[in-house]
Amino acid sequence: MSSLRLISRHVRNMSEPQLSMLTVLAADIQEELRQGAVKPYRDVIEACWGDLHSGGLKPLTFVRQVLATCFYPQLLESSKLPPDVKRRAEWLLERCDGGSVGSYTLTAGIDDVVQGISEFIRRRDGGVPSRPEDIFISSGSQQSLTNVLKVLVDSEASPRAGVLVPVPGYNTAVCSVVAQGAVAVPYFLCEEEEEEEEEEEGEGEGGGWTLKVEELQRALDSAEGVCNPVALYVINPGNPAGLVQSRESMQAVVRFVAEKKLFLLADEVYQDYVHAEGSRFVSYKQVVAETEVPPSGPVQLASFHSASKGTLGECGLRGGFVELFNLDPAVMEFVFKLFSTDSCAAVSGQIALDVMTRPPRPGDPSFPRFQQETQHIRATLAHNVRRAQEVLDRLPGLSCRPAAGGAFLFPRVQLPPKALQRAQEAGIEPDTFYCKKLLEEAGVLVGPGCDYGQKEGTYHFRVSALLRSDVMEELLRRLSSFQNRFMKTFS
Structure with missing residues (x-):
């Protein structure tokens, strides 16, 4: 019997990110450089991860x-x-x-740490109540998402369960949906400038990508006869496109999920990163609590946050949490059972979450330094986003919609026919071909847009702005030189 028959068919349906191949190539190039190989660059700049420490920014x-x-x-x-x-x-x-x-700690986490998270949420949401018993700490927000999906998705159901997912979006979340046996139903964020409605400053969507309820309805209609949609997954601030939703947009989404009886999954791990003037983060928990919905019942919500993102950036400590809102107590029992299978989250991550949610306050000896360091990280990110935006929009064949929040930019690449042909001959996706050339010729590692989803016929790449400013400048210098050569070669 083939060993593959032992693997769940849902796991076999997971697609391997194209970035995996590129990271292996990047490691090979780094080794060649260590052994004295002569290339037009001295090192590989890894700008594919949302990891501020690997980007050269200092831990707090x-x-x-x-x-x-x-x-x-x-x-x-x-x-x-x-x-x-x-x-x-x-x-x-x-x-x-x-x-x-x-x-070991308690399943949900150290009691007083969970209490501190609850108080943090209540402060953040303007006094909306938060109950510690609705919060579970995990070794990363992705693990929390997987556990909630296990509750929502019956892998043996017919038709299969469906989850509406954003395009572009976070590819690891899509893998989690597929691994549970659900169908990932794509809804597209609106990139094109001409499709955007004119709105007053501060009241519209932050950034160049928008989430439209009409598109959610189109996605829901497309699922008819294919699957039974049970949930909507949103990322705010966006990854990779940098969308920051307005309150009005979020209210429309909340009314939509209430009407369609969908569970709302809100990935809010980049809530500490909002850098566009006129934009600010508002949690889905607050909007759900304040929005009137049809009498069909309250919106059920799971919102996710993490110590890996924001100014802490402690990706390796593995600490995240989920807050559940408006869930039936009987359902909460099953949630508890699922989180119990992991015994408890890493204590290192729990400590990081405690510091994130209860940072030094004015008057504390550590406050001045803490404030200086966190402001430096935010200022560096905002500067890098603005600077990259300026450079990318000036280069031939590249355009980049504004990123109002998050850690990434998602530029669009206009690939000439000759480049498309070469990609086809190489048997790889066109934007993977572009990213591979960028890595080989300029020593810059970015993520191909096909990993995150995009409209057919469009090509993008994801680049992190969580880099030291001098590293970002070097990246932009290399990218500019490469792009000019690339367009000359393939035009």
Whole structure:
């Protein structure tokens, strides 16, 4: 019997990202450079991840001091640590069994850490109530999403369950949908400028991509006879396109899911990154709580956040959480059972979440440095986004709609027929061909648009703006030189 027959057919249906092939190539190129190979560049700039530490931006001092002290409590005796760092570390260790971060915690997370997250949500949402018992900490928001999907999706149902997913969107989330046996039903964000409605500043969608309810309806109609849609997945701020939804847009989405009886999955991990003037983050929890919906019943919501994103950027510590809203208590029992299968989330991630949701306050010894470091990260990101936008829009064959939030830009590439032919001959997607040439000739690693979804006949790539400013400048210099050569070669 073939070993493949042991693999779930749903897992076999998952597609491998094109970026995987490119990262292997990037590693080979890095090794060649280490061994003295002569290339037009000295290193590979990896601009495909939303990882600010790998992009050269420094971890926050307070976060690392608290972590270090929790993992090595002897530092509590050090005179070099600020007193608020010691107090926080002592407080956290007191809540760990045996006073050690090596112990298990409760399934949902350390009680007082979960309580702190609940208070953070209530402050963020202008006083909308938040209950600690509706919050579950996990080793990353993606794991939380997978657990919620397991509750929503019956893999043996006929017709299969469907989840509406954004295009472009986060490819790992789509893989999670497919792995659970559901159908990923695409809805397209609107890229074209001429299709956008004129709206007053601050009241329209932030950025150049928009989410339209008419498109959600089209996607829902397309699922008829194919699957039974049970949920809508939204990303706000957007990944990769940088959309920041207006309150009006979100209210329209909430009314739509209420009318269609869909569960709302809100990926809000980039809520700390909003950099367009006139745009601001509003949570779906707040909008659901404040929006009148048809009497068919309240909107059921799962909202996700993470210590990997925002100014913390602690991707490797693995800490995320989900807050569930308006769920039936009977359903919550099954959610608890699913999260219990993992025993508990990584304690390192729980510590990071505690610092994220209860940062130093004015008057604390660590506050001035914490404020300076977080403002530097935000300012660097905003500068990089503006600078990249300017450069990309000037280059032949490239255009880039504004990114109002998030960590990425998603430029559009006009590939000449000759380049399309070469890609076909190579047996790879056209934008993968473009990204491979960019990597080989300029030493810049970005993600091909086909990994994130795009309208047929359009080509894009995803580039991170979470880089040191000097690294971003070098990336733009290499990209500019490459793009001019590429267009000359293939035009």
